[in-house]
């Protein structure tokens with residue numbers, strides 16, 4: 001079974017919440033699974049739970065409640081700190097239930113010296129370590145650090161909840177950690193729990209299911225946006241991404257839509273390089289756009305030196321919107337691709353595209369079915385699993401990231417293949433593809449290709465869904481641009 005990072009697990013949790021599976025439900029399942037493991041380990045005995053104030057502690061409160069229902073166990077729980085300082089609602093709720101759950105002892109200790117004096121550390125069959133889980137930052141502070149020492153100096157069997165407290169799940173340097181006999185982690189194995197040296201902290205690792213919905217992992221959701229790089233308040237102009245849109249000539253609206261969508265998604269600088277015949281029209285759409293006129297009525301090989309200079313100062317190129325399919329234009333696209341650091345290739349640029357032999361993961365392609373067939377030489381199957389397989393193998397062969405647009409979008413970089421279901425029939429209107437490319441451009445400037453592609457289709461579809469609620473089938477591509485910030489605000 002493959003392993004995931006703890007930040008990926010957080011995305012999955014948040015996707016569950018987005019689908020309506022609340023954190024308190026997952027916490028209930030996590031805690032119940034811990035209690036079941038204890039019951040399968042010992043048929044009766046004394047169990048001490050040591051809980052922190054985060055959700056790792058929350059899982060522990062649930063486990064203690066489940067176990068205390070069984071008369072064979074004597075259950076004690078120490079909360080490290082005051083219950084008024086418990087961080088989340090779900091954890092608070094589960095702590096307050098403990099008062100009615102028949103525990104032998106329920107105490108709150110914030111002071112390290114008091115912890116050391118606590119007599120209940122001795123003579124336990126099992127100590128459950130629910131101090132810190134995936135939310136740990138840096139070395140354990142007090143009173144957590146003393147609690148870790150006390151657990152380690154006991155001679156009880158130690159079960160860690162999700163990960164040994166102090167042991168980061170992503171392989172960060174360990175300053176101090178619980179040394180567990182058994183670690184029970186949730187949903188999937190975590191990358192850091194299977195490193196060569198990890199066993200001395202984790203003991204045996206067991207993965208238990210907590211009822212995550214399948215779609216929370218397979219379909220892109222709000223939670224995937226968490227892993228995107230965020231604009232920080234000290235960022236300088238250009239730090240949050242410079243996007244160069246190369247398009248226009250045959251049309252003028254398409255490059256402007258892509259550029260505006262990139263700006264709304266948070267790119268700092270968006271430059272639009274278009275043939276001179278449409279430059280003024282593109283510039284007239286918005287004073288926010290920097291427009292560079294290129295010689296001629298269509299993109300052509302004589303534009304390459306200017307574009308090469310522009311590419312040097314931009315993180316990513318968005319090539320395609322409104323270019324048309326002149327043979328000189330397509331030839332220019334093919335010459336440009338190898339000199340791009342990263343590129344999003346869409347619309348006319350995909351037509352008859354020959355990818356460089358070594359794409360090295362630096363391109364994102366956004367074909368619909370007909371364009372995909374033309375690119376790959378194979379038709380797109382109707383059935384979803386077969387579609388995923390075809391897209392995945394094309395992406396892997398060519399070392400590109402592909403977004404196959406459809407009612408359900410299929411996104412793959414050859415190793416990760418996911419689906420997206422945001423979006424609606426109203427988005428069949430012209431220009432929506434250009435909006436998507438612009439969003440991808442902005443995200444790709446500062447993120448990996450796969451993360452940018454996954455989140456961009458989600459954002460574009462979700463913004464389209466908001467626009468559809470307001471405008472119905474009369475929605476326009478510009479309405480989608482107007483709703484992008486409603487989807488990403490608070491996250492990006």
Ligand SMILES: NC(=O)C1=CN([C@@H]2O[C@H](COP(=O)(O)OP(=O)(O)OC[C@H]3O[C@@H](n4cnc5c(N)ncnc54)[C@H](O)[C@@H]3O)[C@@H](O)[C@H]2O)[C@H](O)CC1
Pocket residue numbers: 009013026027030052053054055056057058059087131132133134135136137138139140141142144161162163186187210
């Ligand atoms: N799907 C799942 O895996 C589920 C996981 N659950 C559990 O939730 C934790 C993660 O919870 P979170 O609240 O994010 O973090 P923690 O409980 O690990 O700790 C955060 C808490 O601790 C403080 N803190 C952070 N670093 C330190 C430090 N170095 N020293 C002392 N204190 C520290 C911080 O201020 C926070 O208050 C996950 O592991 C699972 O156990 C869900 O309950 C179910 C779904």
Ligand SMILES: [K+]
Pocket residue numbers: 056129130131132133160161162163164165
């Ligand atoms: K833990």
